Amino acid sequence: MKTPVIKADHLDLVFQTNDGPVHALSDVSLGIGKGEFVSFIGPSGCGKTTFLRCVAALEHPTGGSLTVNGMTPDAARQARSYGYVFQAAGLYPWRTIAGNIRLPLEIMGFPKAEQEERVARVLDLVDLKGFGRKYPWQLSGGMQQRASIARALAFDADILLMDEPFGALDEIVRDHLNEQLLALWARTGKTCLFVTHSIPEAVYLSTRIVVMSPRPGRITDVIDSPLPRDRPLDIRDTAAFLEIAHRVREGLRAGHAYDD
Amino acid sequence: MRSLLPVLTVVMAILALWYGAAVMLNRQWTLDQATRAGQDLTLAQIVADTMAQDRPKLPAPHQVGAELWNTTGAMVLEGRALSKRSLIWHGWVTLSATLLGFAIGTGAGILLAIGILHNRAMDMSVMPWAIASQTIPILAIAPMIIVVLNSVGVSGLVPKAIISAYLSFFPVVVGMVAGFRSPDRMQLDLMNTWSASPAQVFWKLRWPASMPYLFTSLKVAMAASLVGAIVGELPTGAVRGLGARLLAGSYYGQTVQIWAALFAAAILAASLVGLIGLVQRITLKRMGMAR
Known part of the structure; x- marks a missing residue:
């Protein structure tokens, strides 16, 4: 493998709650290379979101080590290493689409002219050209989520962290966005970490799928996808696709065996 | 405009209640005055008097309106808008x-x-x-x-x-x-x-x-x-x-x-x-x- 962009080594995270300690992450070791598209899949509480939040320095591991671009997560944040896309678009209702995308640029202190140029470029990248002056409520849910991806891309981070970005959208919109996301990934060569509940989504998008299971949150299987990088939507009916999906499902089931 | 009718209805109802209450509350004074003067009043006279007293218990709406006008608009017309009575x-x-x-x-x-x-x-x-x-x-x-x-x-x-x-x-x-x-x-x-x-x-x-x-x-x-x-x-x-x-x-x-x-x-x-x-x-x- 190439030098890892993200490297987790025996990562542990224990939350102290009123009901006692909760092992959100236990002994998670993973290396992610530049330009990979890695999906994290598993039931609620398996730590997939927590892992992403650790990478983004929104949570701090209680054990093990984690580096992002060779730095601590906090330093990586300062170096604008990643853009984060949440489940909800989280656009500010009082800002236009362009204004929302400009927000991180304003905060990071980009010059005015460059801000405009970058906003125009990422709007084009997510196919929202001409919608810059609209307000969020004038756009559909799928378009809002695309705008939030544009916002994460605006400051040229080379890592894209996505936490169930399409989870709240209907399946047809989701398919369309998945296709667009792959195209975007192919064009930009970003390293993508993608949290999802959906097996087809994970298999369709990823070069690697990380299957996780809860209590304690841990990795149960890591599957390298043999699918080619160029993936039309109907690749989901091929034998190779179904075989990976099957293996993911088996991995999830094995993780669940502890439960009942 | 669609809200005009309901608003007017409520205003009318309040005015009607107010006039009714003014008659009820001010009646006693009118009757007392009449008894003292040895007069007999018709209902119409009583009602008219309850709405024209100098110091009624409850002034009628038009009395309040007139007072408001006399201490604002009328004084502006007289050029005394900022007088201490305004x-x-x-x-x-x-x-x-x-x-x-x-x-x-x-x-x-x-x-x-x-x-x-x-x-x-x-x-x-x-x-x-x-x-x-x-x-x-x-x-x-x-x-x-x-x-x-x-x-x-x-x-x-x-x-x-x-x-x-x-x-x-x-x-x-x-x-x-x-x-x-x-x-x-x-x-x-x-x-x-x-x-x-x-x-x-x-x-x-x-x-x-x-x-x-x-x-x-x-x-x-x-x-x-x-x-x-x-x-x-x-x-x-x-x-x-x-x-x-x-x-x-x-x-x-x-x-x-x-x-x-x-x-x-x-x-x-x-x-x-x-x-x-x-x-x-x-x-x-x-x-x-x-x-």
Whole structure:
């Protein structure tokens, strides 16, 4: 493998709650290379979101080590290493689409002219050209989520962290966005970490799928996808696709065996 | 226009009730006068008299309307708009204290809310005091504020404004704390991933997010300010302001004058709150938050 962009080594995270300690992450070791598209899949509480939040320095591991671009997560944040896309678009209702995308640029202190140029470029990248002056409520849910991806891309981070970005959208919109996301990934060569509940989504998008299971949150299987990088939507009916999906499902089931 | 009919219906119903009540309450005096003079009155005469008394228990609407006109519009026509008998002059006295108090109260309320937001000690300690301050009857504390300030040489507008501010800061604190805390965890996390400074989080997220809360608070605060200014005028010996008109009216049994002052205060409050509503609409529209 190439030098890892993200490297987790025996990562542990224990939350102290009123009901006692909760092992959100236990002994998670993973290396992610530049330009990979890695999906994290598993039931609620398996730590997939927590892992992403650790990478983004929104949570701090209680054990093990984690580096992002060779730095601590906090330093990586300062170096604008990643853009984060949440489940909800989280656009500010009082800002236009362009204004929302400009927000991180304003905060990071980009010059005015460059801000405009970058906003125009990422709007084009997510196919929202001409919608810059609209307000969020004038756009559909799928378009809002695309705008939030544009916002994460605006400051040229080379890592894209996505936490169930399409989870709240209907399946047809989701398919369309998945296709667009792959195209975007192919064009930009970003390293993508993608949290999802959906097996087809994970298999369709990823070069690697990380299957996780809860209590304690841990990795149960890591599957390298043999699918080619160029993936039309109907690749989901091929034998190779179904075989990976099957293996993911088996991995999830094995993780669940502890439960009942 | 569609709302005109229901509104008019309600107004008519209130006027009808009011006239009915005026007849009921003022009848006794009319009958007593008639008995004393040894007259017998028809029903029509009784009703007519109950609406034309100098000092009725309850003045009829048209008496209040006439008094309002005589002390405002008519005086403007005579060129005496700012005479000491004019409600416009008294209204202005009250309005200036209201506005100054509103400005102080709003400013203090917003500053306290910012303190509560950013300082844990203030978060724990300020709110109980703020609530306690509002449980003290303003009528009890107003004379003391005026006496204390007067003894240090501050009189006139400022003591009234401080009583106004005392009443109006509270809704602003409560509203703005809620407003500043209205952004959800995700929006704050997003700000975090961009390494935003606390000042940036405040000005780019919390402040704009609190705007709808601000205007709602301001409307309540404005009404409270006016009440504070009027109450602040009562202990000063009924010299100037709408509160003074109320007090003077009650000293001399001038019920018509009392009701006219009450209505002037109500009209003033409605206009001020309406004005804030207008600013609210314009602001939210320019922010793209009105649909």
